Amino acid sequence: MRANCWYGKTSLSVEEVPDPQILNQRDAIVKISSTAICGSDLHLYNGLIPTMQRGDILGHEFMGEVVEVGREVTNLKIGDRVVVPFPIACGNCFFCKEEMFSLCENSNPNAWMAEKMFGHACAGLFGYSHLTGGYAGGQAEYARVPFADVGPIKVPNHLSDEQVLFLSDIFPTGYMGAEMCDIQPGDTIAIWGCGPVGQFSIRSAFLLGAERVIAIDAVPERLQMAEQGGAETINYEEQNVYEALMEMTGGRGPDACIDDVGMEAHGPAGIFAYDRVKQAMMLETDRPHALREAIMCCRNGGTISVIGVYGGFIDKFPIGSVMQRSLTIKTGQAHVQRYMRPLLEMIENGDIDPTFVITHRMSLDDAPRAYDMFKNKQDNCIKVVLKPDWKENGNGAAKDDSYSVIH
Amino acid sequence: MPVNEQRRVLGNRAKPGLSNNSAKRLAKGLGWFSVGLGLTELLAPQAIASISGVSKRRTGLIRLYGLRELASGIAIFSQKKPTEAMWSRVAGDALDLASLGAACTSPDAKVGRITFATVNVLAVTALDVMCAMQLSNGTNRGIHAQGTCIVNSTPEEVYQFWRNFQNLPRFMRHVNSVEELGDGRSHWKVKGPAGMEVEWDATIVADVPNEVITWRTLENSDVDHAGAVRFERATGGRGTIVKVNLEYLPVGGVIGATVAKLFGEEPEQQLDDDLRRLKQVLEVGEVVVSDATLLGTGYMKQRPGQPAGAKELESAEMLPSETATDYRSEGRTV
Numbered sequence: 097m098r099a100n101c102w103y104g105k106t107s108l109s110v111e112e113v114p115d116p117q118i119l120n121q122r123d124a125i126v127k128i129s130s131t132a133i134c135g136s137d138l139h140l141y142n143g144l145i146p147t148m149q150r151g152d153i154l155g156h157e158f159m160g161e162v163v164e165v166g167r168e169v170t171n172l173k174i175g176d177r178v179v180v181p182f183p184i185a186c187g188n189c190f191f192c193k194e195e196m197f198s199l200c201e202n203s204n205p206n207a208w209m210a211e212k213m214f215g216h217a218c219a220g221l222f223g224y225s226h227l228t229g230g231y232a233g234g235q236a237e238y239a240r241v242p243f244a245d246v247g248p249i250k251v252p253n254h255l256s257d258e259q260v261l262f263l264s265d266i267f268p269t270g271y272m273g274a275e276m277c278d279i280q281p282g283d284t285i286a287i288w289g290c291g292p293v294g295q296f297s298i299r300s301a302f303l304l305g306a307e308r309v310i311a312i313d314a315v316p317e318r319l320q321m322a323e324q325g326g327a328e329t330i331n332y333e334e335q336n337v338y339e340a341l342m343e344m345t346g347g348r349g350p351d352a353c354i355d356d357v358g359m360e361a362h363g364p365a366g367i368f369a370y371d372r373v374k375q376a377m378m379l380e381t382d383r384p385h386a387l388r389e390a391i392m393c394c395r396n397g398g399t400i401s402v403i404g405v406y407g408g409f410i411d412k413f414p415i416g417s418v419m420q421r422s423l424t425i426k427t428g429q430a431h432v433q434r435y436m437r438p439l440l441e442m443i444e445n446g447d448i449d450p451t452f453v454i455t456h457r458m459s460l461d462d463a464p465r466a467y468d469m470f471k472n473k474q475d476n477c478i479k480v481v482l483k484p485d486w487k488e489n490g491n492g493a494a495k496d497d498s499y500s501v502i503h
Numbered sequence: 504m505p506v507n508e509q510r511r512v513l514g515n516r517a518k519p520g521l522s523n524n525s526a527k528r529l530a531k532g533l534g535w536f537s538v539g540l541g542l543t544e545l546l547a548p549q550a551i552a553s554i555s556g557v558s559k560r561r562t563g564l565i566r567l568y569g570l571r572e573l574a575s576g577i578a579i580f581s582q583k584k585p586t587e588a589m590w591s592r593v594a595g596d597a598l599d600l601a602s603l604g605a606a607c608t609s610p611d612a613k614v615g616r617i618t619f620a621t622v623n624v625l626a627v628t629a630l631d632v633m634c635a636m637q638l639s640n641g642t643n644r645g646i647h648a649q650g651t652c653i654v655n656s657t658p659e660e661v662y663q664f665w666r667n668f669q670n671l672p673r674f675m676r677h678v679n680s681v682e683e684l685g686d687g688r689s690h691w692k693v694k695g696p697a698g699m700e701v702e703w704d705a706t707i708v709a710d711v712p713n714e715v716i717t718w719r720t721l722e723n724s725d726v727d728h729a730g731a732v733r734f735e736r737a738t739g740g741r742g743t744i745v746k747v748n749l750e751y752l753p754v755g756g757v758i759g760a761t762v763a764k765l766f767g768e769e770p771e772q773q774l775d776d777d778l779r780r781l782k783q784v785l786e787v788g789e790v791v792v793s794d795a796t797l798l799g800t801g802y803m804k805q806r807p808g809q810p811a812g813a814k815e816l817e818s819a820e821m822l823p824s825e826t827a828t829d830y831r832s833e834g835r836t837v
Contacts, residue, residue, distance in 0.1 A: 099809060101807075101809065113809045113810060114809075114810045114811060114812040114813075115810060116794075116810040117810065117811075117816065118826065119792050119797075119822060119823075119826055120789055120791060120792060120823060120826065121788070121789060121823075121826070122787070122788070149795070149805060149806075149807050149808065150807065151807030151808075151809050152795075152807050152808040152809065153807075153808055153809045168788065186786065186787045186791075188655065188786040188787050189655055189782075189786050189787075190653075190655055190741060190742070193655070201782065201786075202782065202783045202786055202787050202791055203791060204793075205779075205791055205792060205793050205795075205796040205800055205821075206793070206795065206796060206800055206805075207779060208772060208775060208776065208800065209802075220791075220793060223808065226795050226805055226808065229793045229795070229796075230793045230794060230795020230796055230805060230808045231793045231794060231795070231808055232794045232808050232809045232810055233808070240794075240810065242791065242793075243787075
């Protein structure tokens, strides 16, 4: 089969690799119909996540058709159309029973690597380095899905791939970012980062009852999309974020702040340069500008929800602000399995149509170009969906340069 | 509870002298001594020169030795088991003694004070050597490993699973088979390097249902191996805490030494991996594999996170036996 393989920093290659096989009895093999590039894939692309190996297949947002099941998988049958959650979870361990699926104790065979990095291991993830298990990812024609009796959700045929694909990651992730804010009626929520996850956090915050959402970014088309979702916006290149937020909230600050940015934040030039240099010198692995700013801006007693991905260590963390002002920090990789069913219901009810975030549809073979475009935010790129059979079925006829742009 | 039996099997086999724990405590004390002396040498080299009777012109050298002492001290505190750091102290003592000897030849040396200083250094050296040797003993005399995991099953279930020794190869990667011979005896076949297989007979020493099992090899075995597993009920009905201690002593020359090598350089890592697999087998039914870990979970064993071809699958030793038979008999395709 063809798969998008990682060969080093900004080096990808779509090539022929062996087809996946059933390795455990609770596996299924899925023939992938749609797969997406995630903002967190860019951390791998930029070489910031350790324990990557040449030849690793990327991709953790995918869906398709079940073509084979292991002996222990009784809830799925060949031909079922499923969306696959990005964390791999066994459903039996303490954390799975507590519905904290991204902390599954059994799905990461390389747990020892994660223990060295994080103190304790977290669940296995598709296509996300060896310290999260070393599983082949879903930017491919087929994928082996472990614990297929727990993770994948069957989706009805009247919903298109693009309507349900993001149940695999960014919709539940954005939603959990908002849910962690414990939103009360009348709350104002500030959201750093208007990438795809940020966009879903904006809409989820409203779905969860926020009265006001303020979104922060510097990319015009992303701010525009945030406004379409009902948010007020702050362009951090034009305004001082702290001052703008204080002005908008009478000096009290937002009730909760969501960091939808993570480890590769951009910000005012001086701070960005400081963190970028430290990151390059391996003195810190992550650039936490958004997180620091969110903490300083949040109202007293408020909540900081960190859903953007961090991988290592930061410095100049304003713990004094957190402690003195009774802030609560909540965080975690999304426990996707917990959210898939209720969010699928929201899509079916028409509460939200996740397709709004898609700007590009391309062939799987174009993955390297898609990454480059997404990373550099070229052509107003916000979210790319890759289709292994894009050329053959010509769903929505590709332009002459093989991808189409929707605005 | 046959505690005495257990002690006999797993207890302190070290020669008379310091126990491992008291050696660690002594090392900590010597670490503080290093830090204190190092700081004094660094900040008040004149005073040190005066006490030890060496020339005042040597303060630069004394400051350097102060840095060395500090480094030894820090090394002792940063290692869980500071064997190397203790040997570095011994090397430092030798350097101190040599320097004191050399200092005697200096025209303004005060031989009386130098002798006094030398006697003191010799006393500390004796302590250092004793402590370092004791810490080394623990590592050279055999392989010890302890590990723990928590499993979402009752102590009764985990005990039953473990007590049926035929289950052990399902999660112990190096064990090919364990055959029960009755009367608490069992025959073990264990993977060796280069496809070699090592065998031994073991006997149960203590067996307290749902609490503890200890075993050891029979007297005439080539391998002196002992193990213990304890099952403790976790708080709040959150399963069972499993604690394992293993000990391999290479008494039988070549074969024993080979068996010792089975566990590689990080026996505790291997045991941790085995316990993780125990948890997987009990909680999800089989050992969980990813593309990267088909050949093993060690850093050097990792293969790329992409599907293995038919050839690779045939020899993928981490495949659970249930699937492995599929691939080894006829091969299959999607």
